[in-house]
Amino acid sequence: MKKIALKTSAMRTGAAALLLSSALIVPGAAMAKDVAVTVDMKTYRGPGAYLAVYLVDGSGRYQQTLWVSGRKSKYYRHLKGWARGISSAGGSIDGLTGASVGSGRSLTVRANVADALIDAGYKVVVDASVEDWGDKPRDATVPLTNGASAGGGGFVSKLSVKM
Structure with missing residues (x-):
């Protein structure tokens, strides 16, 4: 026994x-971390901007969509860097969508991002497009690091990341 x-x-x-x-x-x-990405828009004349907020790896290859602003998918092709990334990744949108973002306004996107991507060379990218005003692929780019921020080159005034 x-x-x-x-x-x-x-x-x-x-x-x-x-x-x-x-x-x-x-x-x-x-494990994943809650990440807040804030996009501050410059003041411009014209309608709201379509924005794609997405992640790229250290080589600049598309990894994941965090948010797309603008409800009419027929205009998504104007978000050129993001659209190319989606196409190379199999053609499916894997983020959330919402209304376009107007002149002088801010958008804060909240997402769960895998810990392995944070401080590992990944970047948050924003493509912007405004009807009759043009398209700005990679309007702003910032490292996926707490407290990172950068100015944009087109419609985006500032892009920042907080965790």
Whole structure:
């Protein structure tokens, strides 16, 4: 009887160790951080801007869409850098959409981003397009790092990231 009790005790200890190690490892593999990306628009004359807010890797290759502003998908092709990235990734939009963003306004996008991407060379990119005013691929780019910010080159005044 004692041998069986020892095996059962050893099995319980082994099972407990396995459960504990799984509880510590599995969440670590799937950890994500809440990220707030704020896009401040310059003051300009014209309608609201269509914006694509997305992630690229260190080589500039498209990775993930965080947000697309502007509800009419027929205009998404004007968000050239993002549209090319989506096309090369298989053609499906994997982010959320909302209304266009007007002159002088701000947009804050909240997303869960995998910890492995943060401070690892990934960047947040914004493409912008305003009807009759032109398209600005990569209007603003900033590292995916807490507190990072940068000015834009077209319709975007400032792009910033907070975690």
